[in-house]
Amino acid sequence: MLGAMIEARHLRVLRAVAATGSFSAAARDLGCTQPAVSQQMKALEQSTGTPLLIRTGREMRLTEAGEALVRHAAGILAGLTAAEEEIAAIAGLRAGRVRLVSFPSGSSTLVPTALAEMRAAHPGTQISLVEAEPPRSVEMLREGDCEIALAFRYPDVRGADPAAGAEWDDLVVRPLLTDRLIGVVPEGHRLAGAERIGIGELEQEPWIAGCPRCRRHLVEVCESAGFTPRIDFATDDYPAVFGLVGAGLGVAVMPELALESVRPKGARTVPVEPVVHREIVALTLPDLARVPAVAAMLDRLVAAAHR
Amino acid sequence: MLGAMIEARHLRVLRAVAATGSFSAAARDLGCTQPAVSQQMKALEQSTGTPLLIRTGREMRLTEAGEALVRHAAGILAGLTAAEEEIAAIAGLRAGRVRLVSFPSGSSTLVPTALAEMRAAHPGTQISLVEAEPPRSVEMLREGDCEIALAFRYPDVRGADPAAGAEWDDLVVRPLLTDRLIGVVPEGHRLAGAERIGIGELEQEPWIAGCPRCRRHLVEVCESAGFTPRIDFATDDYPAVFGLVGAGLGVAVMPELALESVRPKGARTVPVEPVVHREIVALTLPDLARVPAVAAMLDRLVAAAHR
DNA sequence: TCCGAGCATAAGACAGACTTGGACTCGTCG
DNA sequence: CGACGAGTCCAAGTCTGTCTTATGCTCGGA
Numbered sequence: 001m002l003g004a005m006i007e008a009r010h011l012r013v014l015r016a017v018a019a020t021g022s023f024s025a026a027a028r029d030l031g032c033t034q035p036a037v038s039q040q041m042k043a044l045e046q047s048t049g050t051p052l053l054i055r056t057g058r059e060m061r062l063t064e065a066g067e068a069l070v071r072h073a074a075g076i077l078a079g080l081t082a083a084e085e086e087i088a089a090i091a092g093l094r095a096g097r098v099r100l101v102s103f104p105s106g107s108s109t110l111v112p113t114a115l116a117e118m119r120a121a122h123p124g125t126q127i128s129l130v131e132a133e134p135p136r137s138v139e140m141l142r143e144g145d146c147e148i149a150l151a152f153r154y155p156d157v158r159g160a161d162p163a164a165g166a167e168w169d170d171l172v173v174r175p176l177l178t179d180r181l182i183g184v185v186p187e188g189h190r191l192a193g194a195e196r197i198g199i200g201e202l203e204q205e206p207w208i209a210g211c212p213r214c215r216r217h218l219v220e221v222c223e224s225a226g227f228t229p230r231i232d233f234a235t236d237d238y239p240a241v242f243g244l245v246g247a248g249l250g251v252a253v254m255p256e257l258a259l260e261s262v263r264p265k266g267a268r269t270v271p272v273e274p275v276v277h278r279e280i281v282a283l284t285l286p287d288l289a290r291v292p293a294v295a296a297m298l299d300r301l302v303a304a305a306h307r
Numbered sequence: 308m309l310g311a312m313i314e315a316r317h318l319r320v321l322r323a324v325a326a327t328g329s330f331s332a333a334a335r336d337l338g339c340t341q342p343a344v345s346q347q348m349k350a351l352e353q354s355t356g357t358p359l360l361i362r363t364g365r366e367m368r369l370t371e372a373g374e375a376l377v378r379h380a381a382g383i384l385a386g387l388t389a390a391e392e393e394i395a396a397i398a399g400l401r402a403g404r405v406r407l408v409s410f411p412s413g414s415s416t417l418v419p420t421a422l423a424e425m426r427a428a429h430p431g432t433q434i435s436l437v438e439a440e441p442p443r444s445v446e447m448l449r450e451g452d453c454e455i456a457l458a459f460r461y462p463d464v465r466g467a468d469p470a471a472g473a474e475w476d477d478l479v480v481r482p483l484l485t486d487r488l489i490g491v492v493p494e495g496h497r498l499a500g501a502e503r504i505g506i507g508e509l510e511q512e513p514w515i516a517g518c519p520r521c522r523r524h525l526v527e528v529c530e531s532a533g534f535t536p537r538i539d540f541a542t543d544d545y546p547a548v549f550g551l552v553g554a555g556l557g558v559a560v561m562p563e564l565a566l567e568s569v570r571p572k573g574a575r576t577v578p579v580e581p582v583v584h585r586e587i588v589a590l591t592l593p594d595l596a597r598v599p600a601v602a603a604m605l606d607r608l609v610a611a612a613h614r
Numbered sequence: 615t616c617c618g619a620g621c622a623t624a625a626g627a628c629a630g631a632c633t634t635g636g637a638c639t640c641g642t643c644g
Numbered sequence: 645c646g647a648c649g650a651g652t653c654c655a656a657g658t659c660t661g662t663c664t665t666a667t668g669c670t671c672g673g674a
Binding site: 005006007008009012048049050051053054055056061063064065068069072073075076079080082083084086087088090091096097142144285287288290291292293 | 312313314315316319355356357358360361362363368370371372375376379380382383386387389390391393394395397398403404449451592594595597598599600
């Protein structure tokens with residue numbers, strides 16, 4: 001069905017024959033036996049339907065059609081090796097592009113170090129970074145708009161909650177690190193100097209929540225402690241959370257990781273009980289996990305998290 | 308041994324997959340089944356050593372390496388079809404070149420008509436013509452300087468002369484026509500008005516011979532008639548022969564074919580006995596005889612000879 | 615005249631390609 | 645919510661193509 005086409009194999013042999021002027025010499029160049037060359041040329045002549053070589057006792061010459069084919073073969077085989085080299089460069093991490101999507105507090109600490117190490121190890125690779133919160137970042141991953149998505153998930157609060165991270169069944173999930181939620185209260189708050197705070201002690205306070213998923217999780221944690229938090233404000237922006245808390249407008253919890261890069265102005269941070277963990281993971285598609293540049297970047301992220 | 312290379316077959320399939328976005332659609336385009344496409348892509352990914360496609364449930368996307376390969380494949384496959392088309396043009400007589408070598412009296416009559424018909428039938432072909440006498444023309448044929456050589460041979464004069472045309476054993480010999488040698492005597496010669504001349508009647512005359520082979524054959528013919536001709540002049544140029552004969556410097560024999568294009572000034576032509584034939588043939592190499600343009604030109608030559 | 619080099623051919627081993635048939639997943643429609 | 649269609653992968657069988665070894669042939673040179 002697809003057998004009447006010229007194959008690259010044939011052109012390589014033809015080129016060797018044209019270059020050396022004999023089947024035996026071509027066979028030596030190609031590292032095979034002389035009958036192999038002979039048969040390849042016969043097959044090529046059959047597929048083109050016209051003689052390509054003239055066997056004249058002493059020497060092997062090309063017909064006009066043979067010369068035309070050799071002329072084309074030069075360009076075709078050059079393109080083929082160029083393609084192989086470009087692929088090899090990507091596979092060998094001398095080239096390659098990784099588009100990374102991260103949530104804000106991850107990109108401020110974890111990503112920069114991983115990215116720096118990646119660039120140092122494989123200067124040819126190009127890593128791009130875009131910020132997006134988990135629901136959107138996973139969507140981008142599935143739609144091919146990025147290769148790696150940094151996301152986080154909370155463990156199930158009350159026993160079996162199948163929807164916690166179950167939507168990642170078909171993804172590769174590389175755990176990076178686990179951080180805790182830290183309470184944030186105004187400087188003058190009655191609990192500002194406490195060693196730790198029980199979450200129930202904040203039952204009556206107004207709350208300032210984070211992103212939708214963080215907010216949902218906050219509600220779950222509070223409800224399992226016996227109350228429903230009154231949420232007055234919600235914002236993704238951690239400095240804004242500090243500002244609101246510092247202005248006495250409420251209390252909040254915040255990932256420990258976010259504290260590394262944001263200065264708590266007018267607010268105090270206090271560990272809360274029960275300890276609530278947030279697991280930060282890197283996500284990618286199974287096929288993409290086998291792409292060298294993606295795998296290397298994933299390893300760098302894991303390394304950066306364990307440092 | 309040669310198995311780690313990218314084959315054109317793979318690129319055709321990859322291109323179809325990239326164009327259609329699915330294995331099944333690509334299979335329909337290519338006229339094969341879906342598992343065939345699936346296996347080809349697996350083989351290609353193995354030979355490149357890196358994933359090229361991402362299978363994400365709904366749709367089939369390319370990795371960076373896959374996109375690079377598709378980009379190269381466009382040029383490679385374009386070159387391949389260009390090569391196939393050029394070969395097809397040569398095979399289909401829409402193109403092609405035939406270099407013809409002829410001896411002088413053949414090119415003046417036979418070749419022009421054959422050449423005109425060839426051009427009319429296959430306008431894309433290019434026929435070139437060079438003149439050379441038989442020993443040299445066959446040499447050119449063997450050395451690849453032409454595709455067809457027009458030559459002539461004389462039948463054996465005395466029984467078995469193995470060297471007559473035996474050097475053409477490895478060539479394709481297409482007989483075109485047979486002409487006779489005609490005697491040429493001065494206008495005032497005692498035999499100028501004869502019906503025919505026995506060769507023996509010219510025993511005492513000085514002779515004007517032609518090319519080396521013609522001369523050798525003349526000697527053979529005369530010797531088999533019982534005498535050795537006294538050759539005073541030898542020239543390839545038929546008008547010159549007529550001039551010499553017309554000036555009374557001797558007698559000659561000349562191929563009948565040559566008389567068609569040369570005006571006998573001051574000389575008379577008379578048939579000689581015994582009748583001596585000269586066979587005009589077209590020669591080519593066995594492999595070249597299968598080249599369409601060469602085969603077509605040979606057929607035109609045969610047709611022109613029989614007209 | 616013999617010998618070495620080179621090509622063609624035959625036969626067998628082997629890999630690759632294509633097919634059929636079947637199971638699984640996913641999105642969709644009734 | 646189950647059925648269905650589309651799409652993919654997997655397993656096995658067939659078939660073609662490719663490579664090898666072994667052998668015969670031709671040609672040019674010693």
